[in-house]
Amino acid sequence: MTAILGLNAFHADSAACVMVDGKLVAAAEEERFRRIKHWGGFPQHAIAYCLAEAGLTLSDIDHVALNRDPNANLVRKAAYVLRRRPSLSLLGQRLANRRQWRDTAELLAEAFPQSSFKGRIHNIEHHEAHLASAFLVSPFERAAVVSVDGFGDFSSAAWGTGEGGAISVQGRVHFPHSLGIFYEALTQYLGFEHYGDEYKVMGLAPYGQPTYRPALEKILKLKPDGRFELDLRYFNHARAGANYQIRDGVPSGGRLYSEALVDLLGPARAAGEALDQRHRDLARSVQAAYEDAFFNLLESVYRSSDSSALALAGGCAYNSVANGKIYERSPFVRCYVQSAAGDAGGAIGSALAVWHRLQPQAPRQAMEHAYWGPSFTQTEIDAAIDARRAEFERSGCTIETLSPDDMASRVARAIADGKVIGWFQGRMEWGPRALGNRSILADPRRTDMKDILNSKIKRRESFRPFAPSVLRHHVADWFETDDDVPFMMQVYRIRPERRAAIPAVTHVDGSGRLQTVTAATNPRYARLIEAFLQLTGVPMLLNTSFNENEPVVCRPEEAIDCFLRTNMDVLALGDTLVSR
16 A cells, blocks of 8 residues: 655645555645644644545555645756845745745654654645646546646746646646736725735726736747746845745745836725726736636647647636636646645645555546535534534424435525525535535525625635536536536626526526536535525525535534524534424
């Protein structure tokens, strides 16, 4: 037996996974245990869960794989320092981060003193881990592979070809040029200041027109070979580093855009300032500029790879709007995006890279679902309910135990009646999306459901859309693109004649960020959607994450907390149905 512990540590979305003989056993992000979004320190709790799920101790682990190699691109780093003379603060950030990674063995010993790690520690270059996380769990025997993000190991993008268990890297974009930094800087400029807020710009973009696209051509330049360059006058990161840091596990950073960008585009929006048409037009222009650069890269990668399949990773792979246009704007005809495409996924990528170095001819395991996190027995769920029974009674709740079939029919009826459901089942999802095990569910047919959800629970910006979970064999009837989208990573256009039937999940531009559901990968969730289909003729549900401005719930206690402090109507915990 060969056991590998994969880690993303000391960066946002720290995470861990355990693989045994090349098979994924468990994977989870640390934020779900710490209850702090994007937590970025050492993922001690995620490691502990993964070891327990695998029935292993640290002493049983043969290899630890880290999705960063401080020795990568050393020549380029040295040349940059000599040529650009970055600030002492930037150099200090890099050295401090490097020291953290060197202490991995010591941190493991401190976190797990009852067992000792006797294996080897492997540093896998950041983008090689991303590429591995995409291709080595994809359904493709051969594919083009692309990673695009902010930065990692002095690169912001890498691409190549995967075949069998091997990946050849054919090109890179190096620091300080980055599509991720471009999008993040403009996200800050638009007043969305928290780490990971780029999805808000993506949601706002359809409300505007790309009137600022010519101006953005000044700061993001495309090359004939697919690469891209930033005009560094408009950014702060190249010299000062924008003060990116992890403090008490929370990622933060300074302002990425310079005063030159303000001179070019006008005053930046302050956080909380009302959105006007100028902001909407800027968001649309930013998305358009990103897509032009992204597809310029994909066109070049296609020519060099000689494959019509694409595996995609990196933080920019969360741009589901661009992903949904891959078949329209590139020659690729098949695409796979792993459920944790960002830095958390590097835990899996680094572990897979080590495994296939050890066993080059080993078969690959395709990741068809994202359910790799903790699960809880009905006995554990009952104990959590009993501990809060007095609060349930004060809230006027009824508590019932139902069979799976009765649960599906009762919840489907409640959804059809306009109720909002907390749905907590099976193993927690791996990655940022709720995919039917830690979800809040509602009726996609109601024009007022978005407002209901925001008033009852979510309290988020009105321009952000909600997503549909749709039975896979009904996709072609409702969407213009018939494709597998198990991880909610692509936005496709809803058929015009169907949009009026599902207004709660139809964005202003007629699109929806769908999740395809099958009985093979999630039988209980598929049964629920089938029951809703039988009642309403609609083969989908509105699905949003089970949380209220916090990480997605992990344990039944957190689901109960969320239910009791919000105006959620129904809570389905395993076989237990709680109704207000």
